[in-house]
Amino acid sequence: MNLKKISPIMETYSRFDVSMSFGKGCWLFDEKGNKYLDALSGIAVNTLGHCHPKLTAALSEQMKQLVHTSNLYKIPLQEKLAYKLTKISSLNYAFFCNSGLEANEAAIKIARKHGQKLGYSKPKIIVFEKSFHGRSIATISASANPLIKKGFEPLLDGFIRIPLNKIEKFNELSKSQQEISAVFLETIQGEGGINIPQEKYLLALREICTKNNWLLILDEVQCGIGRTGKWFAYQWENIKPDVVPLAKGLGSGIPIGAVLTNETSGKLMGPGSHGTTFGGNPFAMRAGIETLKIIEEENLMENAIARGKQILESLNNAFCKNKEIVEIRGCGLMIGIELKKPCKEIARIALEKGLLINVTESNVIRLLPPLIISKDEVEILTKRLIPVIKEFI
Numbered sequence: 201m202n203l204k205k206i207s208p209i210m211e212t213y214s215r216f217d218v219s220m221s222f223g224k225g226c227w228l229f230d231e232k233g234n235k236y237l238d239a240l241s242g243i244a245v246n247t248l249g250h251c252h253p254k255l256t257a258a259l260s261e262q263m264k265q266l267v268h269t270s271n272l273y274k275i276p277l278q279e280k281l282a283y284k285l286t287k288i289s290s291l292n293y294a295f296f297c298n299s300g301l302e303a304n305e306a307a308i309k310i311a312r313k314h315g316q317k318l319g320y321s322k323p324k325i326i327v328f329e330k331s332f333h334g335r336s337i338a339t340i341s342a343s344a345n346p347l348i349k350k351g352f353e354p355l356l357d358g359f360i361r362i363p364l365n366k367i368e369k370f371n372e373l374s375k376s377q378q379e380i381s382a383v384f385l386e387t388i389q390g391e392g393g394i395n396i397p398q399e400k401y402l403l404a405l406r407e408i409c410t411k412n413n414w415l416l417i418l419d420e421v422q423c424g425i426g427r428t429g430k431w432f433a434y435q436w437e438n439i440k441p442d443v444v445p446l447a448k449g450l451g452s453g454i455p456i457g458a459v460l461t462n463e464t465s466g467k468l469m470g471p472g473s474h475g476t477t478f479g480g481n482p483f484a485m486r487a488g489i490e491t492l493k494i495i496e497e498e499n500l501m502e503n504a505i506a507r508g509k510q511i512l513e514s515l516n517n518a519f520c521k522n523k524e525i526v527e528i529r530g531c532g533l534m535i536g537i538e539l540k541k542p543c544k545e546i547a548r549i550a551l552e553k554g555l556l557i558n559v560t561e562s563n564v565i566r567l568l569p570p571l572i573i574s575k576d577e578v579e580i581l582t583k584r585l586i587p588v589i590k591e592f593i
Protein backbone atom coordinates (compact mmCIF):
# COMPACT_ATOMS: atom_id res chain seq x y z
CA MET A 201 0.00 0.00 0.00
CA ASN A 202 1.36 3.46 -0.94
CA LEU A 203 1.16 5.56 2.22
CA LYS A 204 2.69 8.66 0.63
CA LYS A 205 0.27 11.53 1.14
CA ILE A 206 -0.90 13.03 -2.12
CA SER A 207 -1.02 16.82 -2.03
CA PRO A 208 -4.42 18.35 -2.78
CA ILE A 209 -2.67 21.42 -4.25
CA MET A 210 -3.19 21.67 -8.03
CA GLU A 211 0.23 21.31 -9.61
CA THR A 212 0.44 24.63 -11.44
CA TYR A 213 3.96 25.24 -10.11
CA SER A 214 7.02 23.04 -9.88
CA ARG A 215 8.21 24.04 -6.44
CA PHE A 216 11.44 23.60 -4.53
CA ASP A 217 11.12 21.23 -1.60
CA VAL A 218 11.53 24.02 0.95
CA SER A 219 8.94 25.76 3.16
CA MET A 220 9.67 29.13 4.64
CA SER A 221 8.69 29.53 8.24
CA PHE A 222 9.38 33.20 8.93
CA GLY A 223 11.08 36.25 7.53
CA LYS A 224 12.93 39.29 8.82
CA GLY A 225 14.23 42.07 6.60
CA CYS A 226 15.96 40.53 3.59
CA TRP A 227 16.16 37.11 5.21
CA LEU A 228 13.91 34.05 5.13
CA PHE A 229 14.15 31.08 7.48
CA ASP A 230 12.87 27.63 6.54
CA GLU A 231 11.19 25.07 8.77
CA LYS A 232 14.54 23.36 9.40
CA GLY A 233 16.13 26.60 10.57
CA ASN A 234 18.14 27.27 7.38
CA LYS A 235 18.62 30.94 6.55
CA TYR A 236 18.33 32.44 3.04
CA LEU A 237 19.16 35.87 1.67
CA ASP A 238 16.13 36.84 -0.37
CA ALA A 239 17.32 38.37 -3.65
CA LEU A 240 13.95 37.83 -5.32
CA SER A 241 11.37 39.45 -2.98
CA GLY A 242 8.66 36.92 -3.84
CA ILE A 243 9.12 38.02 -7.49
CA ALA A 244 9.32 41.79 -6.97
CA VAL A 245 6.66 41.87 -4.26
CA ASN A 246 8.35 42.32 -0.86
CA THR A 247 9.45 45.91 -1.44
CA LEU A 248 10.09 46.44 2.27
CA GLY A 249 11.52 42.97 2.87
CA HIS A 250 9.80 40.65 5.30
CA CYS A 251 7.77 41.82 8.29
CA HIS A 252 8.93 45.43 8.19
CA PRO A 253 8.10 46.69 11.72
CA LYS A 254 6.34 49.86 10.54
CA LEU A 255 4.24 47.99 7.99
CA THR A 256 3.43 45.21 10.45
CA ALA A 257 2.31 47.74 13.07
CA ALA A 258 0.12 49.66 10.59
CA LEU A 259 -1.48 46.49 9.22
CA SER A 260 -2.10 45.07 12.70
CA GLU A 261 -3.88 48.30 13.60
CA GLN A 262 -5.88 48.24 10.35
CA MET A 263 -6.83 44.60 10.86
CA LYS A 264 -8.38 45.55 14.21
CA GLN A 265 -10.21 48.52 12.71
CA LEU A 266 -11.58 47.54 9.29
CA VAL A 267 -10.67 45.04 6.57
CA HIS A 268 -13.42 44.96 3.95
CA THR A 269 -16.63 46.82 3.22
CA SER A 270 -17.15 46.36 -0.58
CA ASN A 271 -17.12 49.11 -3.17
CA LEU A 272 -20.78 49.89 -2.53
CA TYR A 273 -19.59 52.46 0.01
CA LYS A 274 -16.93 55.16 -0.07
CA ILE A 275 -13.51 54.03 1.12
CA PRO A 276 -11.43 56.99 2.36
CA LEU A 277 -8.21 54.95 2.30
CA GLN A 278 -8.81 54.36 -1.43
CA GLU A 279 -9.01 58.10 -1.97
CA LYS A 280 -5.81 58.57 0.05
CA LEU A 281 -3.83 56.00 -1.93
CA ALA A 282 -5.28 57.26 -5.22
CA TYR A 283 -4.20 60.84 -4.38
CA LYS A 284 -0.69 59.69 -3.64
CA LEU A 285 -0.38 57.46 -6.72
CA THR A 286 -1.76 60.09 -9.08
CA LYS A 287 0.58 62.67 -7.59
CA ILE A 288 3.75 60.59 -7.97
CA SER A 289 2.80 59.34 -11.45
CA SER A 290 1.47 62.68 -12.79
CA LEU A 291 -1.70 60.82 -13.82
CA ASN A 292 -5.30 61.56 -12.83
CA TYR A 293 -7.31 58.50 -11.82
CA ALA A 294 -6.81 55.17 -10.07
CA PHE A 295 -8.86 51.97 -10.16
CA PHE A 296 -7.96 49.36 -7.55
CA CYS A 297 -7.94 45.61 -8.00
CA ASN A 298 -6.00 42.67 -6.56
CA SER A 299 -3.21 41.60 -8.90
CA GLY A 300 -1.14 42.41 -11.95
CA LEU A 301 -3.29 40.53 -14.41
CA GLU A 302 -6.38 42.34 -13.14
CA ALA A 303 -4.67 45.70 -13.56
CA ASN A 304 -3.79 44.68 -17.12
CA GLU A 305 -7.33 43.43 -17.81
CA ALA A 306 -8.61 46.86 -16.81
CA ALA A 307 -6.03 48.49 -19.09
CA ILE A 308 -7.07 46.28 -22.02
CA LYS A 309 -10.73 47.15 -21.40
CA ILE A 310 -9.84 50.86 -21.38
CA ALA A 311 -7.99 50.39 -24.69
CA ARG A 312 -11.07 48.69 -26.16
CA LYS A 313 -13.33 51.53 -24.94
CA HIS A 314 -10.96 54.06 -26.46
CA GLY A 315 -11.08 52.22 -29.79
CA GLN A 316 -14.88 51.94 -29.73
CA LYS A 317 -15.09 55.66 -29.04
CA LEU A 318 -12.95 56.26 -32.13
CA GLY A 319 -15.54 54.27 -34.09
CA TYR A 320 -13.51 51.08 -34.51
CA SER A 321 -15.61 47.92 -34.53
CA LYS A 322 -12.58 45.71 -33.74
CA PRO A 323 -9.96 47.86 -32.02
CA LYS A 324 -6.43 46.39 -31.95
CA ILE A 325 -3.64 46.68 -29.41
CA ILE A 326 0.05 46.55 -30.35
CA VAL A 327 1.99 44.20 -28.05
CA PHE A 328 5.58 42.97 -28.00
CA GLU A 329 7.76 39.93 -28.40
CA LYS A 330 8.98 38.57 -25.02
CA SER A 331 6.21 40.40 -23.13
CA PHE A 332 4.40 39.06 -20.08
CA HIS A 333 1.19 40.55 -18.73
CA GLY A 334 -0.46 37.79 -16.67
CA ARG A 335 -2.39 34.52 -16.84
CA SER A 336 -6.01 35.37 -17.64
CA ILE A 337 -7.24 34.66 -21.17
CA ALA A 338 -6.88 38.31 -22.17
CA THR A 339 -3.44 38.71 -20.63
CA ILE A 340 -2.02 35.43 -22.00
CA SER A 341 -3.29 36.60 -25.38
CA ALA A 342 -1.37 39.85 -24.92
CA SER A 343 1.74 38.01 -23.64
CA ALA A 344 4.35 36.51 -25.95
CA ASN A 345 5.41 33.19 -24.45
CA PRO A 346 3.66 30.34 -26.35
CA LEU A 347 4.08 27.97 -23.39
CA ILE A 348 1.62 29.91 -21.22
CA LYS A 349 -1.00 29.86 -24.01
CA LYS A 350 -0.80 26.21 -24.94
CA GLY A 351 -4.08 24.37 -24.36
CA PHE A 352 -6.08 27.51 -23.62
CA GLU A 353 -7.16 28.33 -27.15
CA PRO A 354 -9.23 30.04 -28.47
CA LEU A 355 -7.39 33.12 -27.27
CA LEU A 356 -8.52 36.70 -27.53
CA ASP A 357 -8.28 38.45 -30.90
CA GLY A 358 -7.07 41.95 -31.46
CA PHE A 359 -3.36 41.93 -30.60
CA ILE A 360 -0.65 42.79 -33.13
CA ARG A 361 2.79 41.62 -31.99
CA ILE A 362 6.01 43.39 -32.93
CA PRO A 363 9.64 43.25 -31.74
CA LEU A 364 10.92 45.71 -29.13
CA ASN A 365 13.18 48.59 -30.19
CA LYS A 366 12.21 48.49 -33.89
CA ILE A 367 10.66 51.89 -34.32
CA GLU A 368 10.18 51.50 -38.08
CA LYS A 369 7.47 48.86 -37.37
CA PHE A 370 5.27 51.63 -36.02
CA ASN A 371 5.47 53.67 -39.16
CA GLU A 372 4.29 50.65 -41.17
CA LEU A 373 1.43 50.04 -38.71
CA SER A 374 0.28 53.63 -38.53
CA LYS A 375 -0.03 53.67 -42.33
CA SER A 376 -1.88 50.35 -42.58
CA GLN A 377 -5.16 51.56 -41.01
CA GLN A 378 -5.65 48.59 -38.73
CA GLU A 379 -7.97 50.27 -36.21
CA ILE A 380 -5.22 50.43 -33.60
CA SER A 381 -6.27 51.88 -30.25
CA ALA A 382 -3.26 51.31 -27.99
CA VAL A 383 0.38 50.29 -27.58
CA PHE A 384 0.87 48.04 -24.56
CA LEU A 385 4.27 47.13 -23.14
CA GLU A 386 6.25 46.65 -19.95
CA THR A 387 8.49 49.67 -19.40
CA ILE A 388 11.18 47.08 -18.60
CA GLN A 389 10.35 43.49 -19.51
CA GLY A 390 10.64 41.24 -16.45
CA GLU A 391 9.66 37.65 -17.27
CA GLY A 392 11.06 38.14 -20.78
CA GLY A 393 14.57 38.47 -19.33
CA ILE A 394 15.02 42.02 -17.91
CA ASN A 395 14.94 43.76 -21.29
CA ILE A 396 15.41 47.50 -21.08
CA PRO A 397 14.23 49.49 -24.12
CA GLN A 398 16.97 51.38 -25.95
CA GLU A 399 17.40 55.00 -24.93
CA LYS A 400 14.78 57.29 -26.49
CA TYR A 401 12.67 54.34 -27.69
CA LEU A 402 9.88 55.10 -25.18
CA LEU A 403 10.10 58.76 -26.08
CA ALA A 404 9.60 57.89 -29.74
CA LEU A 405 6.68 55.61 -28.80
CA ARG A 406 5.11 58.46 -26.85
CA GLU A 407 5.28 60.70 -29.91
CA ILE A 408 3.86 58.05 -32.25
CA CYS A 409 0.99 57.31 -29.85
CA THR A 410 0.12 60.99 -29.46
CA LYS A 411 0.23 61.55 -33.21
CA ASN A 412 -2.06 58.58 -33.95
CA ASN A 413 -4.36 58.93 -30.94
CA TRP A 414 -3.24 55.52 -29.60
CA LEU A 415 -3.12 55.05 -25.83
CA LEU A 416 0.35 54.36 -24.46
CA ILE A 417 -0.11 51.69 -21.77
CA LEU A 418 3.02 50.97 -19.72
CA ASP A 419 2.82 47.84 -17.57
CA GLU A 420 4.75 48.72 -14.40
CA VAL A 421 3.55 45.68 -12.46
CA GLN A 422 7.12 44.41 -11.97
CA CYS A 423 9.30 47.48 -12.56
CA GLY A 424 7.17 50.09 -10.76
CA ILE A 425 7.00 51.35 -7.15
CA GLY A 426 10.61 52.39 -6.67
CA ARG A 427 12.26 49.21 -7.93
CA THR A 428 14.37 50.96 -10.55
CA GLY A 429 15.16 53.94 -8.33
CA LYS A 430 12.24 56.10 -9.48
CA TRP A 431 8.61 55.64 -8.54
CA PHE A 432 7.98 54.42 -12.08
CA ALA A 433 10.52 53.19 -14.60
CA TYR A 434 9.06 55.45 -17.34
CA GLN A 435 10.23 58.43 -15.29
CA TRP A 436 13.81 57.63 -16.34
CA GLU A 437 12.75 58.64 -19.87
CA ASN A 438 10.77 61.65 -18.69
CA ILE A 439 7.62 60.63 -20.50
CA LYS A 440 3.99 60.41 -19.39
CA PRO A 441 2.02 57.32 -20.43
CA ASP A 442 -1.79 57.33 -20.65
CA VAL A 443 -2.44 54.18 -18.63
CA VAL A 444 -0.23 52.42 -16.05
CA PRO A 445 -1.09 49.02 -14.54
CA LEU A 446 0.54 48.33 -11.15
CA ALA A 447 0.58 45.52 -8.57
CA LYS A 448 3.36 43.41 -6.97
CA GLY A 449 5.51 45.84 -4.93
CA LEU A 450 2.67 48.24 -4.18
CA GLY A 451 1.42 46.25 -1.18
CA SER A 452 4.78 44.85 -0.07
CA GLY A 453 3.20 41.38 0.17
CA ILE A 454 -0.49 42.18 0.59
CA PRO A 455 -2.38 41.43 -2.67
CA ILE A 456 -3.17 44.65 -4.50
CA GLY A 457 -3.37 45.96 -8.05
CA ALA A 458 -4.11 49.33 -9.55
CA VAL A 459 -4.49 50.93 -12.91
CA LEU A 460 -3.65 54.61 -13.19
CA THR A 461 -4.94 56.69 -16.08
CA ASN A 462 -4.82 60.18 -17.50
CA GLU A 463 -7.88 62.42 -17.50
CA THR A 464 -9.50 61.21 -20.74
CA SER A 465 -8.78 57.47 -20.35
CA GLY A 466 -10.11 57.48 -16.78
CA LYS A 467 -13.38 59.01 -17.98
CA LEU A 468 -13.91 56.13 -20.43
CA MET A 469 -14.98 53.97 -17.48
CA GLY A 470 -18.28 54.89 -15.86
CA PRO A 471 -20.38 53.29 -13.10
CA GLY A 472 -21.07 49.65 -13.95
CA SER A 473 -18.37 49.39 -16.63
CA HIS A 474 -15.85 47.59 -14.42
CA GLY A 475 -15.51 46.30 -10.89
CA THR A 476 -14.15 43.78 -8.41
CA THR A 477 -15.41 42.64 -5.01
CA PHE A 478 -12.14 42.74 -3.09
CA GLY A 479 -10.37 45.49 -5.03
CA GLY A 480 -9.46 48.55 -3.01
CA ASN A 481 -10.47 47.21 0.38
CA PRO A 482 -9.25 49.17 3.41
CA PHE A 483 -6.65 46.57 4.40
CA ALA A 484 -4.95 46.46 0.98
CA MET A 485 -5.17 50.25 0.69
CA ARG A 486 -3.41 50.65 4.02
CA ALA A 487 -0.65 48.33 2.80
CA GLY A 488 -0.21 50.52 -0.29
CA ILE A 489 -0.24 53.78 1.65
CA GLU A 490 2.29 52.54 4.20
CA THR A 491 4.55 51.01 1.54
CA LEU A 492 4.80 54.32 -0.33
CA LYS A 493 5.30 56.22 2.93
CA ILE A 494 8.12 53.95 4.10
CA ILE A 495 9.81 54.07 0.67
CA GLU A 496 9.98 57.85 1.11
CA GLU A 497 10.88 57.90 4.81
CA GLU A 498 13.73 55.44 4.36
CA ASN A 499 15.01 56.82 1.03
CA LEU A 500 14.56 53.43 -0.56
CA MET A 501 14.66 54.70 -4.14
CA GLU A 502 18.10 56.19 -3.55
CA ASN A 503 19.06 52.90 -1.96
CA ALA A 504 17.77 50.96 -4.98
CA ILE A 505 20.03 53.01 -7.26
CA ALA A 506 23.12 52.66 -5.02
CA ARG A 507 22.67 48.95 -4.30
CA GLY A 508 21.85 48.24 -7.94
CA LYS A 509 25.12 49.90 -8.98
CA GLN A 510 26.98 47.93 -6.31
CA ILE A 511 25.59 44.63 -7.65
CA LEU A 512 26.30 45.51 -11.29
CA GLU A 513 29.86 46.59 -10.44
CA SER A 514 30.66 43.34 -8.60
CA LEU A 515 29.15 41.22 -11.37
CA ASN A 516 30.90 43.16 -14.12
CA ASN A 517 34.23 42.87 -12.29
CA ALA A 518 33.77 39.14 -11.85
CA PHE A 519 32.61 38.40 -15.40
CA CYS A 520 33.93 41.19 -17.62
CA LYS A 521 35.97 38.88 -19.82
CA ASN A 522 33.80 35.80 -19.56
CA LYS A 523 32.50 34.58 -22.90
CA GLU A 524 29.80 32.45 -21.24
CA ILE A 525 28.01 35.61 -20.11
CA VAL A 526 26.05 37.30 -22.89
CA GLU A 527 25.15 40.43 -20.93
CA ILE A 528 24.68 41.81 -17.44
CA ARG A 529 21.96 44.45 -17.43
CA GLY A 530 19.76 46.24 -14.95
CA CYS A 531 18.13 49.35 -13.65
CA GLY A 532 18.14 49.88 -9.89
CA LEU A 533 17.25 46.61 -8.20
CA MET A 534 15.94 44.88 -11.33
CA ILE A 535 18.90 42.95 -12.68
CA GLY A 536 19.41 40.23 -15.28
CA ILE A 537 22.48 38.15 -16.03
CA GLU A 538 22.08 36.50 -19.42
CA LEU A 539 24.07 33.31 -19.90
CA LYS A 540 24.88 31.62 -23.18
CA LYS A 541 23.40 28.35 -22.04
CA PRO A 542 20.17 27.43 -20.21
CA CYS A 543 20.67 27.78 -16.47
CA LYS A 544 17.39 26.93 -14.64
CA GLU A 545 19.45 24.73 -12.33
CA ILE A 546 21.30 27.75 -10.93
CA ALA A 547 18.27 28.76 -8.85
CA ARG A 548 18.41 25.41 -7.03
CA ILE A 549 22.18 25.55 -6.52
CA ALA A 550 21.91 29.09 -5.13
CA LEU A 551 19.09 28.01 -2.80
CA GLU A 552 21.36 25.32 -1.39
CA LYS A 553 23.95 28.06 -0.74
CA GLY A 554 21.37 30.19 1.08
CA LEU A 555 20.49 32.60 -1.71
CA LEU A 556 17.08 33.04 -3.35
CA ILE A 557 17.21 34.00 -7.02
CA ASN A 558 15.29 33.02 -10.10
CA VAL A 559 15.92 32.17 -13.75
CA THR A 560 13.66 33.47 -16.47
CA GLU A 561 13.58 32.89 -20.25
CA SER A 562 15.61 29.75 -19.39
CA ASN A 563 18.97 31.55 -19.49
CA VAL A 564 18.58 34.84 -17.60
CA ILE A 565 19.36 34.92 -13.89
CA ARG A 566 17.03 37.45 -12.32
CA LEU A 567 17.71 39.49 -9.18
CA LEU A 568 14.91 41.51 -7.58
CA PRO A 569 15.99 42.07 -3.98
CA PRO A 570 13.89 44.04 -1.47
CA LEU A 571 14.49 47.81 -1.71
CA ILE A 572 15.74 47.78 1.90
CA ILE A 573 18.78 45.63 1.08
CA SER A 574 21.91 47.03 2.74
CA LYS A 575 25.46 47.42 1.44
CA ASP A 576 26.64 44.51 3.61
CA GLU A 577 23.78 42.30 2.42
CA VAL A 578 24.62 43.08 -1.20
CA GLU A 579 28.15 41.92 -0.44
CA ILE A 580 26.80 38.66 0.90
CA LEU A 581 24.56 38.37 -2.17
CA THR A 582 27.42 38.77 -4.66
CA LYS A 583 29.80 36.61 -2.60
CA ARG A 584 27.27 33.80 -2.76
CA LEU A 585 26.14 34.32 -6.34
CA ILE A 586 29.43 34.82 -8.21
CA PRO A 587 30.96 31.43 -7.26
CA VAL A 588 27.67 29.69 -8.08
CA ILE A 589 27.69 31.19 -11.58
CA LYS A 590 31.42 30.55 -12.05
CA GLU A 591 31.05 26.93 -11.13
CA PHE A 592 28.00 26.52 -13.37
CA ILE A 593 29.42 28.04 -16.57
Ligand SMILES: Cc1ncc(COP(=O)(O)O)c(C=O)c1O
Pocket residue numbers: 243299300301302304332333334335386390391419420421422423447448
Ligand atom coordinates in the same frame (compact mmCIF):
# COMPACT_ATOMS: atom_id res chain seq x y z
C1 LIG B 1 5.01 42.87 -16.03
C2 LIG B 1 3.98 41.98 -15.40
N1 LIG B 1 2.69 42.19 -15.66
C3 LIG B 1 1.74 41.42 -15.11
C4 LIG B 1 2.05 40.37 -14.29
C5 LIG B 1 0.96 39.54 -13.69
O1 LIG B 1 0.81 39.84 -12.36
P1 LIG B 1 0.03 38.85 -11.38
O2 LIG B 1 0.84 37.62 -11.27
O3 LIG B 1 -0.08 39.64 -10.09
O4 LIG B 1 -1.30 38.60 -11.99
C6 LIG B 1 3.39 40.11 -14.01
C7 LIG B 1 3.76 38.98 -13.15
O5 LIG B 1 4.86 38.51 -13.13
C8 LIG B 1 4.39 40.94 -14.58
O6 LIG B 1 5.68 40.72 -14.35
